[in-house]
Amino acid sequence: MEASLSQMKVAVLRLGAMGSAAAAVLARRGCKMIGFEQYLHAHNQGSIHGDTRANRKANVRDEQYAPLVLESYELWRRREQDTGAELLREIGGLVVAPSGGLTLTRSVATRPNMKLCMRSFPQS
């Protein structure tokens, strides 16, 4: 028999970027959840800290990550609505790489579902 989320007790280990996002989603869905973190709430010791974060569609290299990246934009916008703060600024990016090289051929950025406007410039 499958238990619903509200009946489950979940322990989330390490409340960094991934753990705190997982904990927030679980809590929002009514799951009994406990998080374990070595530092106090809102500490500044994780790899997520700093004044800015880069959120990139253009260098996604695995199809499986594509829907996650796209959803993250919606979640940032929703968080902006919740907090009234501007959290995400879309500014575009410049990727300089040889055509046919791994940087470009591995990227899924050219897929239509990534909704990216791409332009390539020939080598002069």
Ligand SMILES: Cc1cc2nc3c(=O)[nH]c(=O)nc-3n(C[C@H](O)[C@H](O)[C@H](O)COP(=O)(O)OP(=O)(O)OC[C@H]3O[C@@H](n4cnc5c(N)ncnc54)[C@H](O)[C@@H]3O)c2cc1C
């Ligand atoms: C300098 C730097 C810049 C980066 N810039 C970007 C960027 O701009 N954009 C981007 O998308 N990605 C960036 N990354 C990568 C991104 O930060 C990581 O991929 C992401 O933070 C990983 O999330 P995480 O939850 O796995 O780890 P973290 O966010 O590091 O969280 C790990 C948590 O686990 C806790 N922890 C560790 N050990 C224990 C323990 N034994 N007991 C209890 N708690 C523990 C830590 O205190 C921490 O809170 C950057 C990484 C670095 C190092």
